[in-house]
Amino acid sequence: MLFLRDLPRKEALRVLADYFPGLDLDAVEATLALLTAAQDLLEAHEAQIQSYGLSRGRFSVLMLLNRSPKGEASPSDLAKGAKVTRATITGLLDGLEKEGLVERIPHEEDRRRLRVRLTPKGRKSLGRMLPKHVSRVTSLVAPLDKKEMKTLTRLLDKVVEGLHGRAKK
Amino acid sequence: MLFLRDLPRKEALRVLADYFPGLDLDAVEATLALLTAAQDLLEAHEAQIQSYGLSRGRFSVLMLLNRSPKGEASPSDLAKGAKVTRATITGLLDGLEKEGLVERIPHEEDRRRLRVRLTPKGRKSLGRMLPKHVSRVTSLVAPLDKKEMKTLTRLLDKVVEGLHGRAKK
DNA sequence: GGCTAATAGTTAGGGACCTATCGATTTGGA
DNA sequence: TCCAAATCGATAGGTCCCTAACTATTAGCC
Numbered sequence: 001m002l003f004l005r006d007l008p009r010k011e012a013l014r015v016l017a018d019y020f021p022g023l024d025l026d027a028v029e030a031t032l033a034l035l036t037a038a039q040d041l042l043e044a045h046e047a048q049i050q051s052y053g054l055s056r057g058r059f060s061v062l063m064l065l066n067r068s069p070k071g072e073a074s075p076s077d078l079a080k081g082a083k084v085t086r087a088t089i090t091g092l093l094d095g096l097e098k099e100g101l102v103e104r105i106p107h108e109e110d111r112r113r114l115r116v117r118l119t120p121k122g123r124k125s126l127g128r129m130l131p132k133h134v135s136r137v138t139s140l141v142a143p144l145d146k147k148e149m150k151t152l153t154r155l156l157d158k159v160v161e162g163l164h165g166r167a168k169k
Numbered sequence: 170m171l172f173l174r175d176l177p178r179k180e181a182l183r184v185l186a187d188y189f190p191g192l193d194l195d196a197v198e199a200t201l202a203l204l205t206a207a208q209d210l211l212e213a214h215e216a217q218i219q220s221y222g223l224s225r226g227r228f229s230v231l232m233l234l235n236r237s238p239k240g241e242a243s244p245s246d247l248a249k250g251a252k253v254t255r256a257t258i259t260g261l262l263d264g265l266e267k268e269g270l271v272e273r274i275p276h277e278e279d280r281r282r283l284r285v286r287l288t289p290k291g292r293k294s295l296g297r298m299l300p301k302h303v304s305r306v307t308s309l310v311a312p313l314d315k316k317e318m319k320t321l322t323r324l325l326d327k328v329v330e331g332l333h334g335r336a337k338k
Numbered sequence: 339g340g341c342t343a344a345t346a347g348t349t350a351g352g353g354a355c356c357t358a359t360c361g362a363t364t365t366g367g368a
Numbered sequence: 369t370c371c372a373a374a375t376c377g378a379t380a381g382g383t384c385c386c387t388a389a390c391t392a393t394t395a396g397c398c
Contacts, residue, residue: 015236016303019299019303020300020303023303023307024307026315026318026319026322027307027308027310027311027318028303028307029318029322030310030313030318030319030321030322031306031307031309031310033321033322033325033326033329034206034210034309034310034321034325035210035211035214035306036329037203037207037325037326037328037329038206038207038208038210038211039207039211040329040332040333041203041204041207041328041329041332042204042207042208042211044332045204067184130188131189134185134188134189134192134197135189137200137204138192138193138196138197138200139196140200140203140328140331140332141196141199141200141203141328142196142331143327143328143330143331144199144324144327144328146195148324148327149195149196149198149199150195150199151320151324152199152202152203152321152324152325152328153195153198153199153202155313155317155320155321155324156202156203156206156321157202157206158312158313158317159206159210159309159310159312159313159321160202160205160206160209160210161312162309162311162312163209163210163213163309164209
């Protein structure tokens with residue numbers, strides 16, 4: 001999907017330098033590294049989740065419910081938490097409910113609302129995969145030593161901040 | 170979508186530390202930074218592309234054609250280059266062809282094959298957006314200085330390498 | 339109190355991408 | 369040479385997510 005994803009890094013750079021003389025090649029290389037790493041990481045993460053038989057969205061919903069007070073939340077809350085639309089939550093809940101991981105309960109005071117709750121089965125299911133998930137996902141950065149991890153965190157935060165700053169203006 | 174995407178970083182860490190005592194919190198923080206940065210970056214990149222009225226996939230196809238010898242490639246080549254399936258390429262080409270950016274030409278020697286080619290309109294279209302695209306995408310790493318860019322590139326390469334290494338075994 | 343606004347969740351329809359399969363064609367080993 | 373296997377692009381059908389619009393209900397203001 002990405003930019004020059006298929007070319008070896010060095011060649012991609014050469015091509016770009018030809019097209020756009022005066023380009024900052026270090027910046028281009030960092031960008032390429034960033035975008036390709038982003039792609040690869042998210043793919044690995046998603047593959048991880050799919051190995052539990054869940055989609056990203058469904059996994060997010062379970063995670064959100066798991067640490068809500070009383071293991072409950074409204075569909076709207078879930079939408080905010082999982083960063084998807086309410087319409088999408090409807091679909092995710094349909095699936096999770098059919099598999100018995102989650103249940104929809106009418107709200108006593110407001111008949112527009114629902115309370116979504118993990119079933120015991122849902123809770124057990126999560127409990128089974130969570131430890132493995134945390135350790136596997138964390139091992140993504142295993143090739144780095146402590147100091148490198150901190151540096152990486154700092155640099156990425158800087159980049160992301162710039163992103164948000166730009167979005168605002 | 171991500172892991173504890175909605176919580177402030179510090180709180181997310183506290184929660185995890187509670188659940189899984191003995192966890193390497195620096196590693197977790199680096200992972201969180203990586204995954205959230207990855208998400209944000211790809212979104213920014215995609216938004217960029219959509220501002221030209223193209224989807225990721227279609228943009229990839231145009232880019233691939235643009236730097237193929239003679240601006241031509243087979244659907245299969247495009248599938249490899251864009252890292253999607255041949256079935257997906259069929260759909261992307263349908264769209265691009267309808268907009269007149271691309272044309273399908275029968276292959277003279279092998280009647281199973283096609284040659285896909287940028288039309289003049291497609292070439293002009295790309296020429297208009299490419300310079301802006303390169304400069305905008307490159308500016309993603311603008312918050313970093315030269316040395317930081319190189320460090321980031323190095324660390325990300327390390328992480329990605331680890332990823333591939335793991336996939337193999 | 340009654341009517342307009344806003345809010346909650348769902349439905350309808352669309353886009354991008356996937357896997358599995360198909361029909362046509364070409365290749366290559368017996 | 370001929371026939372099974374491989375390859376090419378297209379099609380069918382599924383998943384995930386989106387936007388827009390709809391229904392039911394509640395809140396707020398005159």
